[in-house]
Amino acid sequence: MNIKLYFLILILTLSTFSIIGVSAIDSNYSQAPSSSINISDITFNNPDIVLIELKNTNSMLPTLDSNNIVLGIPMNNETKLNIGDIAIYNSSNTLVIHRIIDIKDNKYLLKGDNNNFNDLFIDIEDIKYKAVGVIY
Secondary structure (H helix, E strand, C coil): CCCCHHHHHHHHHHHHHHHCCCCCCCCCCCCCCCCCCCCCHHCEEEEEEEEEEEECCCCCCCCCCCCCEEEEEEEECCCCCCCCCEEEEEEEEEEEEEEEEEEEEEEEECCCCCCCCCCCEHHHHHEEEEEEEECC
């Protein structure tokens, strides 16, 4: 194995352990990391990232479940949306998080992974965020 690659893997491993609260050097820890995260405890260097905690609708099972936290980036002229992406749009003052299943004439058809029906076609202007990550 290339020595540089070995040290990179070692550094990433040590970084991961320090992020989750386990010391890779001192293994005398008394507790495992918490299984829950408070959304207010999460910060990012990019102030544009939004955190959206899911409610118990089951529409995106098994991909997303209640209390998962979705990381979204605001839509702008450079944001690309493709079939398969998860988009976040506003419907009657409620944020809806569903997957893009079709695109026609700059309109997006979305559907919850666990739903038996599609949403209506949505204009790009109605999509507020693109989902870029999930904290389970």
